Amino acid sequence: MTKVKMTPSEAFVETLVAEGVKYAFGIVGSAYEDPLDMFPDAGIRFIPVAHEQAAAHAADGMARVTAKPQICIGQNGPGAANFVSAMVAAYWAHSPVVAITPETGSMGLGTGGFQELDQMAMFEKQTVYQVRVPQPQRMAELTRRAFYMAKNFNGPTQLNIPRDLFYGLCTDEIYETPIIKRGAGSMEDLESAAKLIAEAKYPVIVSGGGVSQADAISEIQALAEFITAPVVNSYLHNDTFPASHVLACGPIGYCGSKAAMRTIKKADLVIALGTRLGPFGTLPQYDMAYWPENAKLIQCDVNISALGLSKKADVYSSGDVKEFSTLLLKRVQELLPNLEKNAARLADVQKEKENWDNEIDGQSSGSQSHPMHPRRFHKEWTRVLPKETIVATDIGNNSSMINAYLKFEGVRQHISALSWGNCGFAYGAALGCKIGKPDVPVIAFQGDGAFGISGLAEVMTAVREDIPVIAIVATNDEWGAEKKNQVDFFDNRYVGTNLPGNPDYAKLAEDMGALGIRIDHPDQVGDAVKEAIASGRPCVINAIVQGGKEVLAEPFRKDALEMPVRYLDKYAHLNAK
Numbered sequence: 001m002t003k004v005k006m007t008p009s010e011a012f013v014e015t016l017v018a019e020g021v022k023y024a025f026g027i028v029g030s031a032y033e034d035p036l037d038m039f040p041d042a043g044i045r046f047i048p049v050a051h052e053q054a055a056a057h058a059a060d061g062m063a064r065v066t067a068k069p070q071i072c073i074g075q076n077g078p079g080a081a082n083f084v085s086a087m088v089a090a091y092w093a094h095s096p097v098v099a100i101t102p103e104t105g106s107m108g109l110g111t112g113g114f115q116e117l118d119q120m121a122m123f124e125k126q127t128v129y130q131v132r133v134p135q136p137q138r139m140a141e142l143t144r145r146a147f148y149m150a151k152n153f154n155g156p157t158q159l160n161i162p163r164d165l166f167y168g169l170c171t172d173e174i175y176e177t178p179i180i181k182r183g184a185g186s187m188e189d190l191e192s193a194a195k196l197i198a199e200a201k202y203p204v205i206v207s208g209g210g211v212s213q214a215d216a217i218s219e220i221q222a223l224a225e226f227i228t229a230p231v232v233n234s235y236l237h238n239d240t241f242p243a244s245h246v247l248a249c250g251p252i253g254y255c256g257s258k259a260a261m262r263t264i265k266k267a268d269l270v271i272a273l274g275t276r277l278g279p280f281g282t283l284p285q286y287d288m289a290y291w292p293e294n295a296k297l298i299q300c301d302v303n304i305s306a307l308g309l310s311k312k313a314d315v316y317s318s319g320d321v322k323e324f325s326t327l328l329l330k331r332v333q334e335l336l337p338n339l340e341k342n343a344a345r346l347a348d349v350q351k352e353k354e355n356w357d358n359e360i361d362g363q364s365s366g367s368q369s370h371p372m373h374p375r376r377f378h379k380e381w382t383r384v385l386p387k388e389t390i391v392a393t394d395i396g397n398n399s400s401m402i403n404a405y406l407k408f409e410g411v412r413q414h415i416s417a418l419s420w421g422n423c424g425f426a427y428g429a430a431l432g433c434k435i436g437k438p439d440v441p442v443i444a445f446q447g448d449g450a451f452g453i454s455g456l457a458e459v460m461t462a463v464r465e466d467i468p469v470i471a472i473v474a475t476n477d478e479w480g481a482e483k484k485n486q487v488d489f490f491d492n493r494y495v496g497t498n499l500p501g502n503p504d505y506a507k508l509a510e511d512m513g514a515l516g517i518r519i520d521h522p523d524q525v526g527d528a529v530k531e532a533i534a535s536g537r538p539c540v541i542n543a544i545v546q547g548g549k550e551v552l553a554e555p556f557r558k559d560a561l562e563m564p565v566r567y568l569d570k571y572a573h574l575n576a577k
Contacts, residue, residue: 003173009035009166011140013042014174019147021071023047023062023435025055029075031102031163047435047465049428050457052079056086057428057454059097060156061392062436065412067213069096069150070432076103076163077115084122086428087156089420091126094213094303096150099123099158103132106162119160128155136168148177154213154303182302184327185319192315193271193298194331200269200296202345203229206252207240209418210274210301212411216322217241220273223329228342229271230349232260235281236393236403239414240274243407247349250356252290253281255403255553259356261290263349268292272299272313274321276306280419283559300324360404369521371544374398374474374551378405380525381472381543386441386533390415390433394426394446397480398545401553402445424454430469431462441470441533448475448502455540456508462538463513470532471540473505476547481556487549489561491576509540520544 006014013035016024024039025047039046049055052074059070074080080101090097101123103109104116123130129149131142139161146159184190197203207220217240224231224247231241235253242248250257252264264270270292277299282291299307300317307316317324333339364379378398382405385391391406392415393399408414415433417425430444446455451473462469483497506516515537517528525543532539545551555561563576 003171005169005171007166008136008139008168008170009038011170011172011174012143012161012166013038013044015140015143016044016071017042018174018176019144020068020176024071024073025049025058025432026073027052027055027075027079029079029102031076032073032100032161032166034166047431047461049431049461051454052082053086053424054428054431054454054458054461056083056097056099057089057425058432058435060086060090060093060095061415061429061432063090063095063097063432064093064415065390065433066436067412069098069147071098071100073100073102075115076101076119077117080119081117081122084126085422086425087123088126089417089422089425090156091128092418092420094154094209095156096154097156098146098150099127099156101158101160102163103160104162105164107164109162120158123158126156127158128153130158130160132160133162133165136165137170137172139165139170140172140174144175144177151177151179182320182323184323185300185317189315189317190324190327190331193317193328194335196269196296196298196315197227197271197328197332198335202266203227203269203271204264204267205229205231206234206264206270206272206275206277207231207237208234208273208275208301209237209240210321211240212237214274214320214322215411216274216325217411219322219325219329221245223325223332226329226339227332228345230263230345232257232264234275235278236416236418237414238403238406239408239411242409244409246346249349249353251403253403254283254285254556255400256285257356257404258286258288258359259352261285261288262352265290265292267295269296269298272297272311273325274301275299276301276303276309277311278419279310282310286554367522368546371476371520371546372522374401374476374545376522377474377525377543377545378402380522381529382406384526384529385443388440389413389443390437390440391443391445392426392430392433393417394450395421395423396447396450397484397553397556398447398474398476399426399445399450400481400556423450426450427455427458427469427471430471431458431467434467434469444469444471446471446473447480448473448477448505449479449499451505456505459509459512459514459538459540468536468538470529472529473540473542474545475502475505475542476545477502478547480547480552483549484552484555485561487552488555488558489563489576491574492549493574504542505540506542509538515539516542518542518544
């Protein structure tokens with residue numbers, strides 16, 4: 001390949017093109033206006049957002065649904081700092097976001113100049129790779145490296161560029177970096193896993209986010225069917241096994257499926273595929289300690305640092321979950337050539353699912369309106385979604401409650417804030433999802449608190465850029481998850497959890513140029529969602545739902561709170577009763 005004389009800005013932009021970048025999310029800033037000037041001619045569409053956090057979430061959402069690295073870029077200093085929270089979300093989602101952070105000029109570093117900030121330290125713990133470009137001649141090389149590491153370590157990277165290094169002259173070559181295949185991992189580990197499966201009486205599969213990322217559902221399904229293993233989704237990864245499958249039990253974790261938790265509790269062998277088994281996603285729920293502590297455990301994850309992090313396994317495998325599962329099934333078939341379907345286990349799974357369906361249907365059957373009962377609302381809007389719909393979910397009481405209602409048939413459809421749990425995630429992520437998958441409906445689900453953080457301002461982005469995201473806002477005038485803690489631990493003393501006087505978000509959406517729909521009765525829900533999808537426009541559905549202690553979900557952090565004790569006389573009356 002011939003080296004070509006070019007400016008560092010040209011080397012930077014041409015490397016983005018070689019890596020397949022077609023969109024850049026951010027807010028314009030003087031620190032990178034030289035390469036920005038070339039974006040249109042290079043075929044890169046710049047999407048200006050209202051806040052840089054949404055830019056990084058959009059890049060994250062698009063990366064998750066396309067399985068390709070995506071970029072966010074902003075002004076040095078305060079602009080780059082606004083990426084931080086969203087980059088943590090991408091880190092825990094193993095999402096290949098490349099954050100491009102121009103910084104103050106190289107000759108001014110350390111002088112406390114305008115908008116100067118140590119931008120490397122901020123991202124050190126939430127990236128799989130970060131680099132500061134030290135010389136203009138290394139621009140293409142290190143830009144490539146940021147993409148290579150994002151692809152192959154499956155996580156966010158930071159490319160930090162002193163703003164003066166976009167100028168000058170360099171001679172370089174431009175090419176796309178490869179993805180390195182990982183294989184199935186150790187054959188010795190695979191043999192040990194196959195033997196454990198052959199000996200198991202009640203194996204259960206935990207299908208994690210890695211299954212969706214590896215597009216490995218068919219391989220997991222084939223393994224589950226051969227050994228008649230019930231399958232549970234890991235926490236907030238409801239898209240890792242077809243919900244309609246006879247062996248599908250639903251998600252474990254907060255506000256998940258009791259059928260899944262009761263089923264895994266019976267396991268004598270857990271086969272954890274593509275998951276780190278995050279500690280929050282395996283905590284007791286519904287006053288039930290469901291994790292089978294005495295069961296054998298097989299854990300396969302492509303990321304070696306995830307193995308054994310929160311659970312001690314009997315067999316670890318650091319391999320691609322798709323290839324591992326394929327070879328594991330082949331070996332189990334060799335060990336158990338005459339294995340028949342386990343009818344008793346199938347019947348047991350069906351019974352657990354029916355019991356849970358009946359329980360949750362009972363909770364969701366109320367016809368209350370003005371405002372709606374939240375569970376009836378969730379039942380209504382989730383049941384009318386086309387099967388290909390992508391749903392980005394936020395954090396909070398109602399966003400967590402829908403964990404029991406969201407069901408998917410394919411991969412990369414449930415895009416959530418996961419264990420980082422930052423309010424304001426969903427709308428920005430949905431913008432990126434819709435750009436990445438323009439032909440399918442994309443829903444951003446948020447409570448009114450989270451929507452106020454980010455969604456409301458970014459409706460302007462959706463309208464201006466013609467990105468037809470549908471926001472569903474559960475408006476109950478409260479921070480419900482924290483209010484539940486005040487109910488259970490602080491004798492119904494509410495401090496900071498009530499949000500009275502919310503505006504009508506549907507009217508605000510109309511003022512911004514979007515479609516706005518206000519609903520407060522269960523009979524309106526299905527039609528509203530269908531209208532929003534059919535409109536092809538950005539839309540905000542303002543759903544007025546009941547708040548208060550009668551309808552709040554399980555305590556969000558029951559594991560991390562204690563009943564209060566007060567010793568000073570002025571606070572003594574606040575002691576728990």
